[in-house]
Amino acid sequence: PSRRIGTELSAALRYDHYSDAGNATTPKIGLKWAPVPSFALRGTYAKGFRAPSSTENNINSLAAFGGPSVDDTVRCNALTAAGLDQATVDAQCRDLGLTFVQRGNPDLKPEKSESTTLGLVWDVLPTTSITADVWQIKRTGLPVTEDAQAAIDAGRYTRDPATSIAPGDPGGILSAFVVFQNSDKSLTRGVDLELKHRMDLSGIG
Numbered sequence: 001p002s003r004r005i006g007t008e009l010s011a012a013l014r015y016d017h018y019s020d021a022g023n024a025t026t027p028k029i030g031l032k033w034a035p036v037p038s039f040a041l042r043g044t045y046a047k048g049f050r051a052p053s054s055t056e057n058n059i060n061s062l063a064a065f066g067g068p069s070v071d072d073t074v075r076c077n078a079l080t081a082a083g084l085d086q087a088t089v090d091a092q093c094r095d096l097g098l099t100f101v102q103r104g105n106p107d108l109k110p111e112k113s114e115s116t117t118l119g120l121v122w123d124v125l126p127t128t129s130i131t132a133d134v135w136q137i138k139r140t141g142l143p144v145t146e147d148a149q150a151a152i153d154a155g156r157y158t159r160d161p162a163t164s165i166a167p168g169d170p171g172g173i174l175s176a177f178v179v180f181q182n183s184d185k186s187l188t189r190g191v192d193l194e195l196k197h198r199m200d201l202s203g204i205g
Helices: 073-081 086-093 148-153
Strands: 007-017 023-036 040-050 062-070 094-102 110-123 129-140 143-145 159-160 172-182 185-197
Touching: 062 148, 073 086, 094 148, 148 172
Parallel strands: 094 172
Antiparallel strands: 007 023, 023 040, 040 110, 062 094, 110 129, 129 185, 143 172, 159 172
16 A cells, blocks of 8 residues: 655653552654655654552552472571571571462552664555564563562561570561562563565455
């Protein structure tokens, strides 16, 4: 199909207000340039914003899980200081298989993104066209579940003093919890290719 020669510019602006995540203004701009009717270059740039969900930022949102093995460094140090042998210390505070509770984090920041695309549209023949686009999405502040060992090291647990086996022993960990945290960033890139060919099948049959 024939296309018009020239330049096309498009733009959009979105404003969001969240009572628990603040305000966000996200723009989008697109540009298309066609020097001849059969060929065009195009590109876009956009920003994105996603407020944390109620599961991610509500401290009353709970979910239990197990599996991670962690070390109770505080208890290890206490048992070592009490003079217990290394085998006993390791048995009480190394490679513990605890049950964790996942909680929301009211201090969680929104997730943001930047995306860019650059591509072309080429009508090689009247019935054959090719489109190709390269794209990139950079996301920052992704909400992820905190590492289990980091949660233990940060003191996110409750202990059972009744399990103390030596002077100064605070007792074993009874339960622990992790919270959602904002990760650093992620970068995704890709290429989209499409080939179209139109055939007249009206004379068949």
